[in-house]
Amino acid sequence: MDLVLRGLNIEGGYELPEVYVDAVSNVSLELHRNEVFGIAGESGCGKSTLIKILYGYVEPPLTLKNGSIELYINDGNTFNMSSLSPDELRKTAWWRHVSYIPQNAMNVLNPTTRIRNHFTEMYTAYMGLEKSEAYARAQKYIESFGLPNDVLAAFPHQLSGGMRQRVVIAISLLLEPNLVLADEPSSALDVINQRAALMFLKNAQKMFGNTLVLVSHDMGIQGVLTDRIALMYAGKIIEVGETQAIFENPMHPYTKALVKSLPRLGDKAQRTGLKGQPPDLKKPPPGCRFYPRCPYSKPICQKEEPKILEIERGHHISCWLR
Amino acid sequence: MKGLELGSFKLLAHVTSRLLFFLLTVWVGLTATFIVSRASPIDPSVILVSRLLAMGSHLRPEEIFAMRQQILELYGLDKPVYMQYLLFIKGVLSGNLGPSFAFFPTPTIDLIRNSISWTVLLLGFSTILSWIIGNVIGVLAAVFSRSRISKALEWIAMGLYPVPYVILAILLFLFFSLTIPMYRGVGGAGMVMPSLSVSYILEVLTRLSIPALSIILGSSASWFLSMKALALSVKGEDFVSYAIIRGLGRKVVTKYVMRHSLLPQITSLALSLGYIFNGALVTEYIFSYPGLGRLLYQAITNADYNLMLGILSYSIMGVALAAFVLDLIYPLIDPRIRYGG
């Protein structure tokens, strides 16, 4: 089967003391085998929350209100990520079939533990290996990524940010999962290390042939690395399709503005940005959430949420303007 | 010690700064002792003489005069202040503090030496035990923060924590003296001669157990509360949620939280030693435990001013030293200091 994950009508958000923040609203998507799928959008649009929900890491105050998420494994098994508890997921799907590279990945390593222990404890937990065997495997594994051997003996603070990032990426592929969810895997790095980390990630994806979901607000990165891309705004997916097609011919007004704001070689026209702010998700507006900033809006946009249209094969947008 | 890179700058900086702190603490403490002893309205020589007369010794006026001179020399009261100060420091550091007034002419250092090992035993035993108990239960309470036991423990700890050591000691003393008739006798026994026999060890343990319990009750509650709060905040850190995301079970996560929370608790322990020592002193007195606390009380009732000063000086040095030793252990557990980066 070509499909790796199907999410339908996902609704989730944060239960705060007096209010509910509607972070992910009626999101549906499909992920295919051996592809790099990007999720783009400005900060606060809900992409990190969506990733957490897809992974099944739903801890209070985050709640999943509605929706189904099904993960399809090579051997025909299906995991319902939305109905299993974190404890059940831990025993079945996590890391074996889907792994997660969290935001701020540079700081997720345990400061008082050596790198090699990060690997050996995984081998021990998932394969029941003895420490010496686990250590040997960790060494081979590290080498296969082209990382220097002495990385294993080091403590996290002794490594550079870029190196730590690569270690975290390597850890995520340890059990060769079908699906890897990467949340802003390079944002905290400088430009040079960014490129190295992303190339590392892309090469790993090619090597293992898994599905990589790349969450990033950086459209430049999305354009270079992804096969397909979904754009999120204020908790909703407003456009999804092949990256090439979307960059060449953005349909949704928001995507248009995003693409226009990117610098391009040879194009000397002035870059324009969008005025305004995304809506407050504690009290989301009734109609299209992009309405206040949309230069092409019609009266209906304010009243009703737009339906999802398929413009061409595989290219969907959520807008009234077609 | 595998791979202890002594060349690490951070390690050197750490040891140096703690050594400086140790010296500063001793200096401040001894100076305070000196000031207290000199800026007081009493004349130690007068105390000694009246003490001896009260004990019924018959002294001729010349002998009294000679004795007063001896004390004046000891305290250097005929010399300028700065000389007295240096004499005092020299005396403390060389272990020569002069005679006890109550047990004249036994040197105070001998009396202190006999009692100090008892105090070290009580203090060491109770402090280590309560630190371990409080911290371990605190971590577990944080990891299982939603359980009822965890909340119940918190209530108990909050009831014990604010109670001063003196009151805990008195309450326990009351409880045991009323419920275990045999116990009433244990307190008042005199000095016991050390030997390597089973009966001696049993004797020590019997004397040790209840005072230790008293200190442990109060201290454990304190460590429990601070550790629970600390561990809860560590639980929210990125590397802990990453461990959960990676699917490592509760045991590994607890280990992560514990390792990380223990570090500030060691620093905390090093600084709290003075406070715990205070508690040990009064507990020793209440239970007539043959340590410095009981010795101090005897010094007070016997107007043994010199002994008081001696106990004071060595208490300060002992506590500062213990804190320094703990500070040296810290890098063994925190790799960020051991291997600078």
Add this chain to the structure above:
Amino acid sequence: MKTSNPLKATIGVFIVLLTFAFILPHFAPHDPRRWATVPRDQPPSVTHRFGTTTVGQDLFWLSSYALRNSITLGVLTAFVSISIAFLLGAIAGFTRSSILRHTLTLFIDSFCLIPGLPVLIVLAYSWRKYLSPVLIALILSIFGWAWPSRSVRSLMLSLRERPFTYTALLSGLGMIRMFFYEYLPYIIKWLAVSFLGLLNWAIGMETTIAVFGLSSLEEATMGSIIYWAMQYQAVLRGIWWWLVIPILILMLLIITLYELSKMAGELIGAR
């Protein structure tokens, strides 16, 4: 500020204790400190609600009198200690000079480490003749300031690093105005929590010194009642109320103060 049942209960107990300490003494039929004013060693009854002591004092009136002294002594200690603590800790936290900050920090920490009890005992012994609750309070303050000073220092350090400090300074807001609007809530919270904590500590310390026999000889404090009860072997002779009742009163006071300080910490924090 939400008032809930535990808060109301705690404040209620506190008010009862304060009434017992400050209002009741005025109604005492005689000076409760004087010996031989009532029959000795009487257990609690209707006429002598807390019983009487071996030296012929009514424990009820004596306790009320002593509680007043203990609390006053504690308040004075807290006041002096907090002033010193704030001065030193604020300088240590706020100063830009790293030499000054490090030196002050080491100094403050050394006072935290030094075991205060032996020092206070020798001091109290030396000044035995002149010991009054006021003098005791001053003596206790010599060490009381140390730990609160540490918390003020870290409070100031964190306040100084906050963004609004820089923006306030840049936008021309005067130092004093900034102090009041931005810092004051945090400082008030620290003051409330530390004051109550110091009060507790002072009462505990005074009791400890008293048990060693070094509290005020003329004035009665809760600690001195306990001392005399122990000196006269009260429990062994069956006069248990002489020891148990002051301890219960003390524990009630201390736990109430602790709860109040915790509530102060939680409630004042909510901006």
